[in-house]
Amino acid sequence: MPGPAARPAPDRGRTVLGPALALVHTGRAPTRSALTEALGVTRATAGAVASELAALGLVTVDARPAGGGRGRPSHRLAVDPAGPVVLAAQIHADGFSVALAGLGGVLEEPVDLPLPRPGDPGRVLRAVAEAGARLVAASPRSCLGAALAVPTPVAEPDGTALAALYLDWPAGTPVTDLFAAAVAEAVPGAALPTAVANDANLAALAEHRHGAGRDARHLLYVTSGHRGVGGALVVDGRLHTGSAGLALEVGQLVVDPAGRPCPCGRRGCLDVEADPPALLAAAGRTPRPGEPLLDAARAVTRAAGRDPAARAAVDRVADRLGAGIAGMVNILDPDRIVLGGLHRDLLAAAPERLPAAVAGQCLWGRRAGVPLLPAALERPDLAGAAELAWQPYLDDPSAVAA
Incomplete structure (x- = not known):
């Protein structure tokens, strides 16, 4: 797949590549004209940006213009249904869930499983990573990262769980490091970026981007x-x-x-x-x-x-x-x-x-x-974990080609 170096965009276009992908991801730019208006750029720049996102395998540009409005019909934009995915995971008091998610805020069918017993952090996180690895292995789409929603505040920047009261984990559990190690072991050779955050925070983010909080x-x-x-x-x-x-x-x-x-x-x-x-x-x-x-x-x-x-x-x-x-x-x-x-x-x-x-x-x-x-959203915690895993690529879509 050609990367950004093979499909150069204007300087202005490159600076808005991330905002452009975010607009398509959240459904706010369903056409190239909507993208042009939302970004405040020329039609030529919006076209170059859309083309580069398509070259990265992130969006599709429909050659059939969308009509029905005033002015010149515009090409439709959508997330690429065959594009890459991320692994979203959630832990709660009764079990854990994993799902793959492409852009657009849509989860593939989640898998819900009980917590292993005993439920010490390392054992639980290994079970989560292994369940996620099975989904990644069964999917024809490339996986770009993994993120986990947990029912505890997660301190920044050290990534420790401070009060996982309902999981009976010790205060200060290094949940971010443990999850990263579990994913690296379960998905060898992929070197997937990982992240962990509080479940309510992530659910709020998903609802704001794709749900009742838009x-x-x-x-x-x-x-x-x-x-x-x-x-x-x-x-x-x-x-x-x-x-x-x-x-x-x-x-x-x-x-x-x-x-x-x-x-x-x-x-x-x-x-x-x-x-x-x-x-x-x-x-x-x-x-x-x-x-x-x-x-x-x-x-x-x-x-x-x-x-x-x-x-x-x-x-x-x-x-x-x-x-x-x-x-x-x-x-x-x-x-x-x-x-x-x-x-x-x-x-x-x-x-x-x-x-x-x-x-x-x-x-x-x-x-x-x-x-x-x-x-x-039916599964906002999982959808929010997907948002967390996608965030580095929403910030810099060219990282997909890295």
């Missing part, structure tokens, strides 16, 4: 998967991670000082008042052996319309979640709030009560008018 300037994302509550803030398209990657640990907001004990040592944290175990406890339900906590909790939300105990549990947890979100709104002033995981189901089961709980404790009340929306 075009939001200040996006607050709040979610609960299998245990605990996560949150993230995207400002002007970039994650706000703080000085060391540890910002927006929203699960540690106390919403009931006399509430359930939290693994952090306090009581009533959002982590334990608005997650699946909290909803199940409030409803007096016990998951069946082997049943994921999230699936069991979602069954409670679906039963809320006909089961008084389920209704009371949904209302209780919605009130706790609303109090936590109101506190975040008072501090962060987002223009959109997206709810993922169990919280998306709570919004569906309590479409009036949950927004009212937020408005009732928000400084601006209902006048704040912050939209409260369900997440649009």
